Amino acid sequence: MDSTFTLYLVSGLLALAPAAIWLTVIFKKTKRHGLQVLLFLAGTLSVIPIFAMQYFLNFFPQFSIVNFLQENINDQNFNFIVLFICVGITEEIVKQALIRFIDKRYLLIETINESIQFSLVAALGFSFIENIFYIYHIWTNLGIQQLFIAYLFRSIFTTCAHLMFSGIFGYYYGIAKFSLNIREQSEMAGKKHHFQRFLARVFNYSKSQAFKETTILKGLFIAIGLHAIFDFLLQLNQIIPVVIFVVIGYGILRLLLKQKTGRLVLINDIDNVRESSMAKTDEEVVVELLGMWFKEKKYVDVIHICERLLERDPDNKVVQLFKSKAIDNMSNNSIYAKILGTMFPAKSISISKLIKVKEKDTKEEKL
């Protein structure tokens, strides 16, 4: 058997180990595994445009940004930054295009968390192939002694970093996908979205379309930025900062996945949507009140009102979003809220507290 083939085969098996571990973790928490396998395979193919680009640049070096930088700019750090931004842009654009394509074709994503998880699967596919080439390269150039540490580092940290970049993009893609309801909820809660409104006017977009596009771009820029920082630190051999960077990123990703809002199914089956039993104008008043009280951080009241309103209009996604965001904010702020509550007691009146006081008074009167 050809030794190059054997080396690639062993590299493939080594690269498969971290991918398989992560896939098992993700599969435990998700459904539609068949589509995810497809997504993983498509992720592996997403290296093709990047290799094609490198191949093209080998033949036409005049288009190479690396050559251009080396010839024109003496500051090596600056060159690295620009180079890694370019690499980050290419890799992240390819990965996000893949997610968008598959989601449009198969309507894969129903929740923000699914958007994150499926982005992770695509990133694993990409990382798997990238790892094969790196393992092969290190093995053949530096020998098997150097391979062990490099393999461990790539399996744990580089794979994790790829998951982080794509996961964060997936989060923003999820928000963008459900922009209609999410924008409505956030505007009700007092957010103005001035930039999106400006874009909508300039490009003649609907507000929702402007919100969607800017959210996707925001996610992409963050993913590219993180990718560039990671590559830059790695290039400078800053291993400890890289490890801290990846651990923090992983923590952020876990926090995002824990959000109640992320688990909310935001796709409505039009054939099975139940009609509201409340008059539209009356419901609008209550939803406005939800926005007002959400802004004032009266989360307990918001949750109670949402529960009552959802009995009347169970498929209202904006109300569902208010409820889950209030729950998220309560759990996120619980410690800070207690401290702040002691320092600055709330002056506004909360219905839930008043109901508790009334119930207590009624019980005492009965006794």
Next chain:
Amino acid sequence: MTEINITVEDIPATTQNQAVKLAKFQGQLDESNVDEKSKIIYGLIEQNPKNLYLLFDFEELEYMNSKAVGYLTDWYGKIAEAQGKIVIAKAKSNILDILQVVGLTQLINTYPTLDEAKFALLHDVAAH
């Protein structure tokens, strides 16, 4: 600006230290008038810091916006804290629907007639 009239009249009290008032709402409470008109009720609360008994006659109140619901909650909180009481009479079904979903009907009793509301206000009677 949408029209809203709030007229306040005294109701004879059953005990000496009570201030019993009937506030009659006519029109629509919306963004254009709610801040201004809410001052009438805040004025009553200020004038009667203790034992204020308020009967809101909502028979001719066509609409109340979210801010108005917020004010109603605030009035209830202030009055209940000062050993007073609020009841609502003759509210239209749309207003009642909003108050019920918000949870205010758990705090403020509502009555279909003015007489029942007056009686409940002055004697601790269970809501309908």
